[in-house]
Amino acid sequence: MENTRVHTSSVSLISDLKEITKVRLAVSVVFSSVAGYFLGAESIDLLTVIMLAIGGYCLVGASNAYNQIIEKDLDLLMDRTRNRPVPSGRMSVNTAFFIASFLTILGLVILYMINPRTAMFGAISIFIYVSVYTPLKTKTPLSVFVGAIPGAIPFMLGWVAATGNFGIEPGTLFMIQFFWQFPHFWALGWWLYDDYAKGGFFMLPTGKKDKGTAIQIVLYTVWTLLVSLIPVFGVTGKLFITPYSAVIVLALGLGMLYYAIKLYRDRDAKAAKKLMLASVSYITLLQIIYVLDKLIRTWI
Template identity: 70%
Template sequence: MSRSKTTIENPSLISDFKEITKMRLALSVVFSSLAGYLLGVETVDFKTLTLLAFGGYFMVGASNAFNQIIERDLDALMHRTRNRPIPAGRMSVNTAFAIATIFTVLGIAILYSINKQTAMFGAISIFLYTCVYTPLKTKTPISVFVGAIPGAIPFMLGWVAATNDFGIEPGTLFALQFFWQFPHFWAIGWFLYDDYKRGGFFMLPTGKQDRGTAVQTIMYCIWTILISIVPVFGFTGRLQLSIVGAVIVFILGLGMLYYAIQLFKKMTEQSAKQLMLASVAYITLVQIVYVVDKFIS
């Protein structure tokens, strides 16, 4: 009897831990920071790479846990989130707070062991996500702008971890991931519009699934594409991109833009979902192309 009980409970504990820290999202953020590190470093130090991976994971996990503590009552109203550990009653606020606090301390301490600037940007990321972005989500669509700042830090953070320096290179990486987040989040806000409405969240720039939102989505896709090819022109310091790399990145951008235009034409939740998936594929592939281009050019 005790064996079957353990079998049932353990996956639940593991899945709740994964849910409270949003493991899949955290791993995608770690991927971004590792890509930034590989772009900035001259000789790969696997110890630093490992520290960055763990520090980045703890940093994002802490932000997500704090977010779910603050939004627990709103999460209970939405179909997408009502089965999360806190609103479902499987995890207490105190347990979640303990996880978030431990993750914050571990994350900042690990990043500090790399260098002070990396820890500083990590701390800024947690603060902005938890104390500014989360409260603003129920008040104004500007929350997406604020949330895009901590969301854009990881790619840049990797470079800072590699070089202990903030300049044009990490600034460009930050700008790329910053502008990319608008079509990404607005696509999510579009196809989850009704669910977000239940929780009182304002995610779309006009507050509605309308042409204005679709046009702004297209504009931010174009900005993202333009920023993505800036390194080919040679004025972003050590962050460089070959002509072949720039062409590939540009084509990937056109792919994302295609789905943004489809959203404008069709105005459907299905087209918004396709844009969201295209945006995830885009940022992942662009980061891979940047890294591969550096090492083979």
């Protein structure tokens, strides 16, 4: 009986650690960083890739843990968040704060070991997310613009980790992920509008599920697509994609635009969910295409 309780407790602790660090979100962020590294590296150093993945996961996990501490009372009001470790009472605020602080220090140390600039951008990301974006979420829809900054850093962070420098190449990667976040998060905010409203979060640009929000979603989807195609024109330094890859990115972008226009036309939660899922597919496939394009050109 005692062994069963210990096993259950251990499983519960691991589950809570995964939830407080938002493991799926953290893994997707790490994926972006690693993709950026492959794009920037002249030769792949496996140790650096591992350090980037671990350091990146630590900082994202810490950001999410701090966020859940700050919003614990609001999380309790929403259906999708009330069972999180802190608001549900399974984990104390002190324990969550210790985890967040430990992950912050560990993540920054690991990224600093790669190079100081990588650690600097990592520190900027967690500071903006926790100290600026999180408090603004209940104050103004403009919080999404602020949150897009730390959200766009991971893709460029990988390039900085590979080169130690910041220039037009990581700047372009930053802009791609920056613009992408608006249709992604506004679609999510539309889909979960009622639940967000329970916690006092109004994530949509007009604060409502209306024509104005739908138009902005379409416009930012177009801008995301246009920025994604810039590297094909050879104006972004060492960051370049072939016309073949550009055609694939264009097709993916048009697919995402289709769902954005469908949301504008239907203006319902179902269309918003489809756009949100399409946006996730778009950014993931774009990063894979960018990396494969470089690898194929290198092999040929």
